[in-house]
Structure formats: C-alpha cells, structure tokens
Amino acid sequence: MAILRGDHPPGAPLPREAELMARFEVSRTVLREALRTLTSKGLIESRPKVGTRVRPRDAWNLLDADMLEWYSRVAPPLQFALKLQEMREMIEPYAAALAAGNHEAPACERLTRAHRAMVDAQNVDEWVRADLDFHLCVLAACSNELLIPLGALIERTLEGQLRLNAKRAEVYNASLAEHTAVFDAIVARDAAAARRAMADLLGVTRERIEG
Structure with missing residues (x-):
C-alpha cells in the first residue's frame, strides 16, 4: 500500500532487507516471500547490483483482486x-x-x-x-x-x-x-x-x- 500510495515512487529503490525486516517485524523468509508476491503483481523488480526497485505504474497489475483492494484503501x-x-x-x-x-x-x-x-x-x-x-x-x-x-x-x-x-x-x-x-x-x-x-x-x- 505504501507503493500504491506513492511513498516509494516508480524507479525508487526499496529500503534494504534489514530495514524492512525491522519495520515490519518479520523474518527474512517472510519478507522475501512478500517481495516475491509484489513482484508477481508487477509492483517491484529485482536486478543484480541494482537491488529492488518500484516498477513504472503501467506495469502494475491492478486487475488483481489483492491489488484492487489495496489500491482502494490508499487512493x-x-x-x-x-x-x-x-x-x-x-x-x-x-x-x-x-x-x-x-x-x-x-x-x-x-x-x-x-x-x-x-x-x-x-x-x-x-x-x-x-x-x-x-x-x-x-x-x-x-x-x-x-x-x-x-x-x-x-x-x-x-x-x-x-x-x-x-x-x-x-x-x-x-x-x-x-x-x-x-x-x-x-x-x-x-x-x-x-x-x-x-x-x-x-x-x-x-x-x-x-x-
């Protein structure tokens, strides 16, 4: 929802794993599973030596039930x-x-x-x-x-x-x-x-x- 709200604009890198684990109080395994989910929905992409970045808005799969609900909460x-x-x-x-x-x-x-x-x-x-x-x-x-x-x-x-x-x-x-x-x-x-x-x-x- 923070991405959909614009807290992390397209092209911006996400915080490092350690910071995200601390913010959400989750293990590395849980965090990586969550990131895989966001990747499958078109929100983020990970590249070697570049890290994880927010994808352009036109790549977001808003025709997804979860995405649509998240978007409805922040729009x-x-x-x-x-x-x-x-x-x-x-x-x-x-x-x-x-x-x-x-x-x-x-x-x-x-x-x-x-x-x-x-x-x-x-x-x-x-x-x-x-x-x-x-x-x-x-x-x-x-x-x-x-x-x-x-x-x-x-x-x-x-x-x-x-x-x-x-x-x-x-x-x-x-x-x-x-x-x-x-x-x-x-x-x-x-x-x-x-x-x-x-x-x-x-x-x-x-x-x-x-x-």
Whole structure:
C-alpha cells in the first residue's frame, strides 16, 4: 500500500532487507516471500547490483483482486469510486443484455433469488449482500466464462461502493425499482431493455457518487 500510495515512487529503490525486516517485524523468509508476491503483481523488480526497485505504474497489475483492494484503501475515495464506476459503466449494461439473451435456467433461478433478497431486505447489511449478489448473478447469467472472474475480481471493492451508495440514499433500498427493471428485462429476454435498465441504474449510482 505504501507503493500504491506513492511513498516509494516508480524507479525508487526499496529500503534494504534489514530495514524492512525491522519495520515490519518479520523474518527474512517472510519478507522475501512478500517481495516475491509484489513482484508477481508487477509492483517491484529485482536486478543484480541494482537491488529492488518500484516498477513504472503501467506495469502494475491492478486487475488483481489483492491489488484492487489495496489500491482502494490508499487512493482518494472519490477518485477510486469514479474509476470503478467507469469500469462498471463500460461492462455492466452490455453484460445485462448478454444475460437477457443467453441466460440458462440455473442462472435465472439464482438471479431471481438475489432479486427476492433485495425485495425482502430489512436493513443495509441485508440489502448490500443481496445487491452484490444481484450484480454478480448478472455477470454469471451471460454464459460467458470470461466475465465470471471479473465479478470475483471486483467483488470486494464493489461491496464497499454498494454500501456507501446505500448509506447515501434517502433509504437503503432506494434503487429497488431500477434493479427490478433490470431483472424484469433479463427474465423477459429483452436485451435492449436490459441494457437500458442497467445503464439507468448505473446513472443513479453515479449521481450518488458525485453528489
């Protein structure tokens, strides 16, 4: 997180092993394992006679669940929320259209349960769990196995955004009607309506973020 925050800018060397071991109170074995993890995520690189340095930002693998969560903790909250929102706006309306055209019975049943849980939610926690499951179900209903890992990738950060949106609304389930429009269009296999309904829902989300 210190690297993502900019404490160690791209090209800068990391402190020596002894300093890092003392700072984090870990053994050399643990430290080296941690450095291998950061290397695999594109944050750092080690070279003989040069040491360990931070890689350029464009080498960082932010499409990694751990990296995305770490980044969400250190990035300016509004900036991160808008970046995640932009990603959702590019993907989810089309995913809803795909779900409408391609969903199979098991996926539709899971989406129905998620929508019912939203209808029945009695508090913010129940609503957020159901809301998150609803959006993950839409991705799963696309019948495109490449989109399912996307849900797993953004799940933790999306949950945080959904919780924030629920708390900013007049009531936690203020967007139930918009979710129901998405649900009805998918079940009816109306791809165009599903795309529009999801875009409308995300428009409400953006208004809450920017408000």
